[in-house]
Amino acid sequence: MTPLPVTWGGRSGNAAPRTWSVPTLRRVLRRVLRPVLVACYQQLQQPRWRARALVPGLGILIWMLLASAPASARLTIEITGGVEGAQPIAVVPFGEVEGARPEVAIAEVIAADLARSGRFRPMPRRTMLVTPNRQEDVDFREWELLGMNNLVIGQVAPGAGGGYSIRFTLFDVFSGKTLLTNSVQASERGLRNAAHRIADAIYENLTGEPGVFATRIAYVAASGRGSGARVALRVADADGHHPQTVVDSSEPLMSPAWAPDGQRLAYVSFEGRRSSIFVQDLASGRRERVASYPGMNSAPSFSPDGRKLAMSLSKDGNPEIYVLDLGSRELTRITEHFAIDTEPSWAPDGSHLLFTSDRGGRPQIYRVAATGGPAQRVTFTGDYNAAASYSPNGRQIAMITRVSGAFRVALTDANGGGQRLLSAGSLDESPCFAPNGSMIIYASQSHGRGVLAVAPITGGAGQRLSQDTGEVREPAWSPLLR
Amino acid sequence: MLNPRLRPLPLLLVAALGLGGCPSAPPRQPEPEPVPQPRPGDLRTLGPRTDTDTRPIPITEPVRSPLDDPAGPLYRKVVYFDYDVAEIKPQYTDLLRTHAGYIYQTPGVRVTLEGHTDERGTRAYNLALGERRADAVRRFLVAEGVPVDRLTTLSYGEERPADPGQGEQSWALNRRVELVY
Structure with a gap:
């Protein structure tokens, strides 16, 4: 529960991830590059080195740049x-x-x-x-x-x-x-x-609706396999430019969720061989471990006022929905059922939560008051509905549904009726509305590789965002940044 | 009675074998220590070995943990599950009972039960499903007498597949709980 300092490089401990912020990076680059440049300059003052030092000098410089900067491969959009x-x-x-x-x-x-x-x-x-x-x-x-x-x-x-x-x-x-x-x-x-x-x-x-071009997208980028696997949580402009690494780790990182102020991200990290929920300030890189109970700590979601975080914890035996007050640190249990309850997501007015539960035998969407109480089932079409979230105006729900063995993005009315499919992949997941409600970004597969896809609600041209190497997944669209 | 002139012969033979050696029969190396399985993300296994001990290695067989004996009943440490369920299949109850007995009898042994799923479905739901699988194994072991405080559950959901491929063959290998001692 103690705030962690901004760090660069490995923290003590084996699998500590690196967190990044722009000021730290600049400081690091300065610290690393100055001695190299000074050394190169001094070498070049000696005539016998003038020709020979140039090539290896440049080599070292480039290597230092590559080694010190976080990998931030660009997202390309088609x-x-x-x-x-x-x-x-x-x-x-x-x-x-x-x-x-x-x-x-x-x-x-x-x-x-x-x-x-x-x-x-x-x-x-x-x-x-x-x-x-x-x-x-x-x-x-x-x-x-x-x-x-x-x-x-x-x-x-x-x-x-x-x-x-x-x-x-x-x-x-x-x-x-x-x-x-x-x-x-x-x-x-x-x-x-x-x-x-x-x-x-x-x-x-x-x-007649606000544009979302000046917004940002958080996502998880993964590369390598086995002991060489690296996972990074990144934030890029909505057009894929300026990717910045928020945190990178050899352990899984999951479930990025934006605070409504657009300044903080909540996410799940497995550093130290356990799952924990962190909230990180993007400008300073400062982060705080807000949930690290025994068992599973997962699926954070900020309330519309930014003061609370809904999550799924298994500390009391099996995955249940809880709401954490970020100010008072009071934790309220919302659901009480022997089935899986996870993927909480707030109604835009903050009155209730949608969540996924298999209490009926198969995963379906339910709703429950944000203070707890009885849950009502929302979806009845299909035998697998999960990862639901409201559109910004609260009139529609996006979710993942299974249709003849394929997992696709579906859109329903707020009451769960009128389902229509928005994607055509076989393993689509993590749907998230753009802050103006006009589009949905989701994770998909293209030639066996994880990519992000954007589909307009009204149909028509979509977009595909991919990285030149590795895969990208779990997109989260920022709120409108004013 | 050995001819006095031949008395040094055994010694010479030993010396010849030891020094010159025979190219087709190199001196036997002692069995290597069992190397722990490298696990993704475990940085301790990534660096070069820092074994700088130069003392002669004893000729005796190294003591092998029964967990690492391929012929032993504790060698298998993974149980597999059907799609979207957390029920332990009957064919794994004997295996889990054997482990329960070992954990119960071996003081100080702690086990992490790592739950995993295949890639189908949503990531957070799969994390919860992996947790339920790990919890099912935990409850089984506790019912067999293992003290609760020796066991920890850790779900990775679909984040760490054992087989990165797609299709039922890979998926079946990924729906699992690993007993990590």
Whole structure:
């Protein structure tokens, strides 16, 4: 129950995982690289070494970088399925006012975001005959002839403190009306995020629901087998960029769950040959072991107010649902049954929990008041329903269901009726709603390898996120980060 | 009575065998110590062996634990389960009784019961299922007289398959409880 300090490298003990934070990494890189650079420089001062030292010196430098930085292979995204019904939109490359040399092509990031949503079909840059940056240069008839519904133009100018000021405008091509115009400030490092926020604003203006491009995804990445197996909990931008390792271990890591503030993650770690639930602050890397009872400690889920954590523990004999008050540390038992009770998930209003139980003989979804009491069965279709969670508006439930031997993502009404399948794999798992409720991310298999898949609720184009090596699984979509 | 000139002969023979040796019959090496099975994630087994003891190794057979004797009844330490159930199959009751007897009779022995499942179904549910399997074995051993405090359960669910393949053959090997002494 004591908070653990931020550490780099192995903690005392054999299987201690490494936790990472950006400030620690920078400190480590500085500590490691400075002596190497100083040594290389001194060597190069001696003429006989000038030529010979360069190659091994660079070699050592690269090796040190590889050895000291956490493996953070990028997630690559492919768009899967057709884009019928997607709206045509042109996102013209943003102009650069003198003095502004942004390293990120803002318009490209915006267009890629809109394309990934499956709701838009951005015009390829190479087919644009003109690329206006100011409203007075726009000829709407031209864009109308090209079949565009909407047009986005913008300019990047030097901003305060070495950063950038990005101004953008969204037009309706038929009426020539300005639908949205705004400016966003960004540092060099914050450029991609600024582009995602612009894409969010455009998406919200045109669809009426908030965009989720400036959100993040937590997931488990696994590589190697047997004694060489490594498991890492990572967080990446929703487009797969900027993967950061939150913790890595030779023991399994499971069940990442976001706090509603988007700043903390709960997860299960098997370090020290036991299962424990940790809550880790992403900015500082500081973490706390909140549950490490005898037996199983699993399936954490934050309450909508962020003050409580539901979980499944077997300390009293068999897996039961408990709610831990993170402030007072009071643990309340919610279910009492000799069957398996696990995978608790909160209703958006915090009043009750969904959970998986095999009390009827096979795993099915039940609901119970967040303070405990009798449970009601929710699902009656099929003989295996598990891992349920509500949509952000509480009107739908996503879950895993078994259909003729295959495990797939299904969507039902809040009362468990009207089941419809959303995925077509055979071993799909861990479904999680995007914070705007428009899509579900889940784990799937592609050519025998674990990948992540995103399916829009309304059907249409999906996405597949994979890592170049190893596999990825157990995705958890962050809340909207404001 | 041995000819006095031949008296050193046995000695010489021993010396010849010991020093020169015969290429087709190298001196017998003592049996190696049984090496513990490397377990994934167990960092103690990853590094080079740090055995720096240079004293001569005694010729006597090393004392082998009955747990490591392939011919012994305690060598098998895994029981397998049917899909999505935690009931111990009748064919494993003798094996578990043998282990119960050994744990009961051997002071200081502690056992971790590691529960596992196949990859089908959700991960958290499988973690709970592996826990129930480990608990079923724990209850069986306790009913056979093993003190509760000698046993620990640890479920890995589907996280550590014994066979990484897909299909019923692999899955059957993965639905298991391992007795880890």
